[in-house]
Amino acid sequence: MTSRATRFPSAETLAAELPRDFALGVATSAFQIEGATREGGRGASTWDAFMHQPGRIRGGATADVATDHIHRLDEDIDLVRDLGVDSYRFSISWPRVQPGGSGRLNDQGVAFYDRLIDRLLADGISPMATLFHWDTPIELSGGWLSRDTAQRFGELAFLLGERFGDRVDHWVTVNEPATVMLNGYALGIHAPGETLLFDALPVAHTLLLGHGYAVEGLRGADVKGLVGITNVHTPTSGATASDEDTAFAGLFDLLHNRIFADPVLLGRYPQPLDEFASLVKPLLELDSRDLDIISQPIDFYGLNYYFPTRIAAGAGRAVSPDGDAAAMTSLPFHLAPWPEFATTGFGWPIAPEFLETTLTEMAERYGSALPPVFITEGGASFAESVVLDGRTGERVVADPRRIDYLARHLESALRATAPGGPAASVDLRGYHVWSLLDNFEWAAGYSQRFGLVHVDFATQERTPKDSYRWLQALAGTRRR
Template identity: 60%
Template sequence: MTPQQSGMQQTGLRLPPGFVIGTATAAAQIEGGVAAGGRTPSVWDRFSDQPGRIIDGSSTAVTADHFHRHAEDVRLMADLGVDAYRFSLSWTRLQPNGRGSLATDGVAFYERLLDELQAAGIRPFVTISHWDLPEEYEHGWLDRDTAARLGEFAGLVGERFGDRVDSWITINEPATVTLNGYALGLHAPGQALLFDALPTVHHQLLGHGLAVQALRATGVRGRIGITNVHTPVVPAGDSPEDAMMAALFDVVHNRVFADPVLLGHYPQVPDELSPLFGAFAEVPVEDLVVISQPLDFYGLNYYMPTRVAAGAGTGESPDGTSQAMADLPFRLEEFDEYPRTGFGWPIAPEAFTRALAEVQERYGQVLPPVYITENGASFADAVDAATGAVDDQERIDYLAGHLDAALSAVTPGAPAEGLDLRGLFVWSLMDNWEWAAGFTQRFGLVHVDFETLERTPKASFRWLAGLLRARGES
């Protein structure tokens, strides 16, 4: 047995009984087929059509062509041996123009996918809103009415697919939507409103609450949760100013999205920062009741820690360049002590432990079971010209380190003891269209040639398959 095989076996044997290992994707990143079956444009279709928005000039038009190749992709997951597949629904494939009843062709596509997953013994975790709003919602999440539209859409899909979905996620990473889409202008719809983007926080969370109500009203059999992305935040230096700005970033990235859902209120902020948060000053109590309904699980995405310093930004952000960063009262500093992913994100499994510990400390008494709904990394994967193989050892090391950190964090006496961790989803099943980064960042366990669309399992795919076999042999 090689050292790597021994490590796979040890990690596989550490997985608790019933611990779910899955892969994750998002519709806009893999489906393509943007005009098939009456699908109408989303905000990401339109954003990717604007010159200069996507780093390599690519678009949502084809991506990984999952729309036509879903059967092949499910067979890959079956070969991998995962328990579950987290995917999202294309809103405008199912509800063209964001209005009216569900489209027959869109329903048929997802029914075929669900049939294939069921035949393969793979549990579907379905995300209702993963960033790609109908373009007809002119003001997007700045408009309170969009929350009502999400609730209506959730009711329609719950009624149609509710007997076949294991778990529902109402909305994915509202923090990224607010910060990158409305505050910094890096993502669709491309607005750079800074703190004036905060109404989108409340409207997304209200949409989540209305979606929960709608799903339960239809009697879905699956469990219901939300997915938030968490980053542990540290000050860059010892000054009180750095500490205050780190606390501010923790609020705007983590707490304004988690506190209302789990505690029923927005976080308190120091008096000197309160003018920035006027959007939450007069939130109706009844809205918070809707937002904070008990959940069956909490989805947590983790990628990296964040280091914050006081003082104006430089225009640089982790996901690209935004002039809006230069107008903020803080800036993001690098973690030079850690290696980095292809995106330049610090690889710090110990920060994953901190993220879980912070969530347990803040919300432990009300925190439902937790799934890591995304964890993964992009690297410059090289294809062997002679064999076509992809030896992505960096990804194997990343995934092994982070899975070990998550499992260790919740053991007796560990920092997140008491947190009920139920599973982890690797981002991503396959290389995809990585939003504003286009095809320049590869996260997949499966390599995709974006010219031929050929799929090739990477070394990380074989590593994870071996880990899952080791679990089954325990």
């Protein structure tokens, strides 16, 4: 399967294909944009500690300032408003609203999100709030290896539901539990930096349990908005048709995709091949009452898609899609390349047709158990720079590759879920672009720019890119 060489569809062409109630949105996360890590009563998170450890973040960067969103809220929401999109997905910083991870809420932190939500509503933008986007309070001993963290998270959800539940339209409990487990606890390239490999599997269960407790908390607070979870899905195939490559591809699919979706949607963990049963044994011997909590009905499923994965048997190099990971050399499989695809600045294959594959897999695996779906993240990083327009003197950022990426991925999603499409049974409700702003990109620091808006990190000046103008045109010309 190779990428098509045809030109990407125009904003006007795509606008005509959008269903009338399809939501266009943009997404951010608190730790990546807010800064002000020591202001307003905010506590510390595991990411605060991790990023200050030598060698953890490219270039020694930190998120202490990030894009200074705490102090530039109005400017940033003006950018969302001027885009003309329907929805803004943001996350609530756990250590900012509840330092230490327990007890009463921090008034200063809550006041910031009160102001954010009210600004969005005043501008006709639907708030989508994510409760956990990776910034675990450092005081929670054991982090997501501990059931206590899951229970604390449920308590947080209730408190935030009480405070914001009358104004938030969509709640995402946990963002990408697969990434938290794999990068944070198995491979050590994200906070808290553990390299447990397969012994990190209990983290998956605790994160999902936290999701279940958060659903209970939000429902207990009688929130008016819809409740869901977001995971990142990657369609997985073997590098060759050999039995070994095929088997390990199935294992990776289970570890990355199915152990996070199956319990939520089907109320059970997937059964591995017999030769891998011992690896996932901890998940298959859990108390069924936990699965009852995890599988409570949700109103929507958030799906993040960036790229497909190709797996080959045998140890490989110490490289993951997100950076160097020496622990990967201890695994019995490795990530194989996709030479047929162009790549993003991160080196990720650009393969919009595999978004269609992902949606088709969701339809086939979960059928009527799959609630309405939002693509809660999709985007790409590319190297780009600000230039001055010789005629107007305005600052300009040309990013045609991002426009191509977004247009072809949105086209793929719409094609897959259209009547007669392979995923026609999927009720696709919207697409959120990652991200509104260039930001702190976790272990990559400031080396990867995903934003529709360029940020000069020295001056904090914002410059909308050509992709911002493209999305603006798409939003402005669609059917209402």
